[in-house]
Amino acid sequence: MLSFDEKRKIINGFAALEEKPVSMKRYNYHYPASKREKTVLVKHLHPNGNGFVYAPYLEESAKLDKEGYVNIYDVTEAELIQLIEQALTYMDSDGGAYQEGDxxxxxxxxxxxxxxxxxxxxxxxxxxxxxxxxxxxxxxxxxxxxxxxxxxxxx
Structure with missing residues (x-):
């Protein structure tokens, strides 16, 4: 399992993300260039290693919370990087080539x-x-x- 500091270093390696402290020594990471309504890509990264990455694009079998976040408590470095990259790609899209009402x-x-x-x-x-x-x-x-x-x- 990655430590809090390791996760924080990996997440801070993505220049497009802005780190913002929240309550209980936790951090949120915002993606201000998001084309979607949501801008929080990583939420509640906690010193105990817990945290969540926005991942509504994952299969329904993934353990997502009601807001579309997946827990990153026990992910590997490669998994964390992949989740963040996929989330950035998702947030860079506005729903695809389809138009409202198609x-x-x-x-x-x-x-x-x-x-x-x-x-x-x-x-x-x-x-x-x-x-x-x-x-x-x-x-x-x-x-x-x-x-x-x-x-x-x-x-």
């Missing part, structure tokens, strides 16, 4: 239709006018639809 229609073998709509930087699956599911990424939404037997209609 809609795709999916159909199963029995002819049922579902709509996949890009809204508020999220992918929403609609059955008629009802929300069926909400996903943070297109890959997650498409995987869900495929698991349920739905495939994009070809024009």
């Amino acid at each position: 809609t795709f229609v999916y159909q199963n073998d029995t002819g049922e239709l579902l709509k996949l709509v890009f809204e508020n930087k999220m992918w929403i699956v609609y059955a008629y006018d009802n929300v069926e599911a909400v996903f943070k990424s297109l890959d997650q939404a498409e995987s869900y639809l495929a698991d349920e037997g739905f495939f994009e209609e070809q024009e």
